[in-house]
Amino acid sequence: xxxxxxxxxxxxxxxxxxxxxxxxxxxxxxxxxxxxxxxxxxxxxxxxxxxxxxxxxxxxxxxxxxxxxxxxxxxxxxxxxxxxxxxxxxxxxxxxxxxxxxxxxxxxxxxxxxxxxxxxxxxxxxxxxxxxxxxxxxxxxxxxxxxxxxxxxxxxxxxxxxxxxxxxxxxxxxxxxxxxxxxxxxxxxxxxxxxxxxxxxxxxxxxxxxxxxxxxxxxx
Amino acid sequence: xxxxxxxxxxxxxxxxxxxxxxxxxxxxxxxxxxxxxxxxxxxxxxxxxxxxxxxxxxxxxxxxxxxxxxxxxxxxxxxxxxxxxxxxxxxxxxxxxxxxxxxxxxxxxxxxxxxxxxxxxxxxxxxxxxxxxxxxxxxxxxxxxxxxxxxxxxxxxxxxxxxxxxxxxxxxxxxxxxxxxxxxxxxxxxxxxxxxxxxxxxxxxxxxxxxxxxxxxxxx
Numbered sequence: 001x002x003x004x005x006x007x008x009x010x011x012x013x014x015x016x017x018x019x020x021x022x023x024x025x026x027x028x029x030x031x032x033x034x035x036x037x038x039x040x041x042x043x044x045x046x047x048x049x050x051x052x053x054x055x056x057x058x059x060x061x062x063x064x065x066x067x068x069x070x071x072x073x074x075x076x077x078x079x080x081x082x083x084x085x086x087x088x089x090x091x092x093x094x095x096x097x098x099x100x101x102x103x104x105x106x107x108x109x110x111x112x113x114x115x116x117x118x119x120x121x122x123x124x125x126x127x128x129x130x131x132x133x134x135x136x137x138x139x140x141x142x143x144x145x146x147x148x149x150x151x152x153x154x155x156x157x158x159x160x161x162x163x164x165x166x167x168x169x170x171x172x173x174x175x176x177x178x179x180x181x182x183x184x185x186x187x188x189x190x191x192x193x194x195x196x197x198x199x200x201x202x203x204x205x206x207x208x209x210x211x212x213x214x215x216x217x218x219x220x
Numbered sequence: 221x222x223x224x225x226x227x228x229x230x231x232x233x234x235x236x237x238x239x240x241x242x243x244x245x246x247x248x249x250x251x252x253x254x255x256x257x258x259x260x261x262x263x264x265x266x267x268x269x270x271x272x273x274x275x276x277x278x279x280x281x282x283x284x285x286x287x288x289x290x291x292x293x294x295x296x297x298x299x300x301x302x303x304x305x306x307x308x309x310x311x312x313x314x315x316x317x318x319x320x321x322x323x324x325x326x327x328x329x330x331x332x333x334x335x336x337x338x339x340x341x342x343x344x345x346x347x348x349x350x351x352x353x354x355x356x357x358x359x360x361x362x363x364x365x366x367x368x369x370x371x372x373x374x375x376x377x378x379x380x381x382x383x384x385x386x387x388x389x390x391x392x393x394x395x396x397x398x399x400x401x402x403x404x405x406x407x408x409x410x411x412x413x414x415x416x417x418x419x420x421x422x423x424x425x426x427x428x429x430x431x432x433x434x435x436x437x438x439x440x
Contacts, residue, residue, distance in 0.1 A: 002361055002362060002363075003223070003225040003226065003228075003229060003361050005223035005225060005226065006223065006225065006226055006229060006357070006358070006361045007252070007256065008223075009223060010256045010259050010354060010358070011259055013259075013261070021399035025288075029417070034418055034422060035418050036227065036230045038417075038418045039230050039231055039233075040353065040423055041233070041235050041353075041356065042406065043370055044413060045408065045412070045413040045415065046409040046413070047404060047415070047416050047421070049429070050421045050422070050423065051421055051422045051423060052423045052424070052426065052427055053422065053423070053424050053425070053436060054427065055424070055425065056424055059425060070338075070339050073334075073338070074338050074339075076364065077333055078333060082333065085248070086286065086335070089335070089370070091335075091336070092260070104427065110413065113294075113297055113298060113302070113413060115306070115309070115407065115413070116311070116371060117370070117372050118290075118293070118294050118297065118315075118371075119290050119294075119370065119371055119374075120249070120370050120372075120374060122345070124369045125342070125345070125346075125389070126348075126349045126352075126390065126391070129345075129346045129349030129350055129353070130349055130350075130352065130356075131351040132232060132346075132350065133260065133349070133350040133353035133354060134263075134353060134357075136261065136350075137357070138227070138230070139352075141223050141226045141227075142222060143222075148261065148265055149314075150336035150337065150339065150340050150343045151336060151338075151339055152340075153339050153341075154340060154436070155349070160349075161426060161427050162426050162427055163427050164427070165326055170304060170346065171346070175431075185263065185396070187265040187267060188265065189337065192264075192265070192335060193264060193265040193266070193330065193335070193350070195265065195267070195434060196258075196267050197258075198251070198254055198255050198315050199226055200257045201258055201267070201269060201270050201271055202254060202270070202271045202272075202273065203270065203271070203272045203273070203275045204272070204273050204275070205273070205274055205275065205279060206272065206381060206382050206385060206424075207270070207272055207273065207324065207381050207382055207383050213263075214341055215305045216273060
């Protein structure tokens with residue numbers, strides 16, 4: 001009953017920067033990947049997501065220039081070892097990838113009475129992220145890479161994509177075939193941040209600190 | 221190379237309300253499901269998520285009572301056909317499921333310099349949702365059901381779980397074995413909301429309306 005390949009996919013998936021080869025994306029692959037995204041759960045079944053496929057080089061070049069400015073701004077907050085570690089990290093593959101996929105959130109879709117969004121307005125936003133993870137795993141399944149760029153100002157991307165005011169950009173995903181997927185995430189491999197294992201993240205019945213009695217006892 | 225079973229999983233996954241059977245959850249199943257969640261991508265590899273396994277019936281009963289109040293409040297906003305359709309929909313399986321999994325977001329983790337969160341503060345929140353979708357798919361893979369309850373006030377759940385002020389509750393997930401998964405989502409089957417197909421959601425290079433020239437041409 002259990003699909004072992006699914007777990008392989010979960011652990012193979014990477015946030016890709018340097019491994020895009022810019023090759024073509026078959027329309028049927030794109031269709032399967034976007035269909036998987038569109039099959040994600042959403043609050044009140046509002047499906048508040050949209051996907052803009054950005055292939056135009058002029059648009060991607062403008063966005064890449066903006067991202068570079070924001071990268072420099074972030075570097076300006078760092079010092080010493082953190083700065084030199086950060087400088088080794090490639091933060092985007094906007095022009096190296098085959099296309100960008102801008103994922104947006106339409107707050108008006110299904111409104112005013114979205115079932116399940118009356119108490120938690122951000123639930124619509126959460127739905128869009130669930131769709132992104134489906135997209136990401138489907139892309140990995142198809143041998144494609146995805147790299148989520150987050151060094152940008154939302155207002156900039158909204159203007160570039162000519163979004164109406166009720167539509168918010170949630171992600172710029174670099175998308176396309178890759179030479180390979182790294183085994184270790186870049187940020188760990190390059191010494192920015194180590195991964196925390198599961199036992200740090202699970203509690204029983206009440207939130208706690210790591211050595212509290214409500215820490216969940218893992219297997220083994 | 222492509223894992224066909226993965227797409228089967230994507231389309232079988234449901235937001236479960238009525239099909240929980242309350243049966244036991246094997247620790248190794250829980251371990252695999254939570255490990256899949258913890259393998260999700262996160263901004264700056266901050267892994268800002270935590271999982272509280274809520275088995276205590278007293279806690280679940282209190283939460284169910286709060287959710288019922290919020291359900292009634294939402295019903296009060298509806299009239300006529302919408303109201304009678306809504307009244308047929310079961311909105312939670314808090315006590316029917318085997319446990320609740322409260323997923324939280326720790327805004328301080330990795331701060332102040334979370335790589336990629338300096339321009340978009342919500343990127344941490346987005347990461348938590350990616351983990352939730354991994355959890356959901358892994359649960360489906362294990363024959364478990366997940367039902368995301370969103371009829372609650374965040375402040376209420378924060379107090380119930382004794383969350384510190386920098387930790388925000390993102391989801392209460394009902395979790396456990398199910399009798400079966402419905403083929404059609406409840407909200408569609410019961411006439412609340414039809415699903416929109418992919419062609420309504422995809423544009424080329426610029427956001428558009430459905431009949432705009434930048435509508436993406438789907439296959440076939």
